[in-house]
Amino acid sequence: MPNVDSNQNHLLKKLAAVDPDVYKRFVRELEPMPLERGALLTKARQRTKWVYFVDSGIVSLVAGTHHGQSLEVAIVGREGVAGFADAMGRLGLPYRLIVQLPGLAYRVRTDVIEKHIYSCTAMHELLMSYSQFLMHQLSQSALCSRFHSSVQRLARWLLLTAERAGTVRLPLTHDVIAQMVGAPRSAVTQAAAELRGDGIIAYQRGLITVRSLPRLHKRACECFDAVSQQSVARAMR
Numbered sequence: 001m002p003n004v005d006s007n008q009n010h011l012l013k014k015l016a017a018v019d020p021d022v023y024k025r026f027v028r029e030l031e032p033m034p035l036e037r038g039a040l041l042t043k044a045r046q047r048t049k050w051v052y053f054v055d056s057g058i059v060s061l062v063a064g065t066h067h068g069q070s071l072e073v074a075i076v077g078r079e080g081v082a083g084f085a086d087a088m089g090r091l092g093l094p095y096r097l098i099v100q101l102p103g104l105a106y107r108v109r110t111d112v113i114e115k116h117i118y119s120c121t122a123m124h125e126l127l128m129s130y131s132q133f134l135m136h137q138l139s140q141s142a143l144c145s146r147f148h149s150s151v152q153r154l155a156r157w158l159l160l161t162a163e164r165a166g167t168v169r170l171p172l173t174h175d176v177i178a179q180m181v182g183a184p185r186s187a188v189t190q191a192a193a194e195l196r197g198d199g200i201i202a203y204q205r206g207l208i209t210v211r212s213l214p215r216l217h218k219r220a221c222e223c224f225d226a227v228s229q230q231s232v233a234r235a236m237r
Contacts, residue, residue, distance in 0.1 A: 007106065008078045008166070009053045011126055019122035026116060026123070030106040035059070037171070041097035042083055048093060050107045052082040057103020058165050060180065061138075063095045071145065072157075072180040074137040075100065077164025080130055084113060100172075100180070101165050137227045148221040150187040151194055155220035157181050158201065158210060163228060168210040177208075195219065 007013070016023040035057040042048040044064060052059060059082040064070040073095060076082040082097050082105075116123045144153055157180060162168050174192065178185040192208070195201045200216050202209045210216055217224065 010079045029108050029112045033105050033107045035099045035103045037102045039099040044096050048083045051084045051113045052105040052107050055104040058101040060098045060100040061095045071182040073141045140223050144223040145182045150183045150191040152221040153181045154191040156224040159224050170208045
């Protein structure tokens with residue numbers, strides 16, 4: 001059995017608190033897996049064999065077009081689980097799962113979690129609640145991309161990433177961020193320069209550091225509060 005006693009995943013912690021016996025049986029099925037930056041965990045429109053409870057790092061849900069354009073529609077950090085939609089039905093995921101920030105996950109086979117979902121009330125309720133939250137994040141992402149400025153979207157994305165990764169030091173390039181927030185690289189560079197000029201962030205090649213989370217929060221759109229960890233916690237009650 002993997003040593004998950006010190007795990008940071010909120011869903012696993014919640015399961016341990018709600019039903020310790022189920023938790024003890026479930027963790028025997030988990031395998032620790034290092035998350036390497038840029039790793040493709042699941043291709044779009046293909047069923048995945050694994051579900052990932054993120055302990056540290058960030059996994060992005062990235063939708064794409066046939067012409068190679070892509071957009072991050074949601075992120076999963078230590079608050080949640082990536083890929084579990086496969087266990088809820090027979091369709092493959094409509095997006096790719098890509099490691100955005102390195103870390104650690106505990107993975108479990110899709111058929112195993114499917115068995116637990118339908119045999120364990122606590123597991124079923126937790127994942128149903130998280131599923132609703134994830135759908136909310138997907139819809140909020142579409143709204144944000146359509147109506148909010150590049151500065152607002154960048155601030156929202158940096159806040160979410162810092163919150164869920166548990167660090168203000170984010171090893172990311174402008175090219176990657178542009179893809180994630182759905183804006184041209186030039187717009188992201190301009191937005192980042194504005195935030196840096198105001199002393200809210202600092203950056204050097206491949207690394208962005210958030211210097212003031214409260215001030216960054218003020219520059220973000222309302223979408224951050226809608227999908228923050230506090231929103232997840234409310235959904236898990």
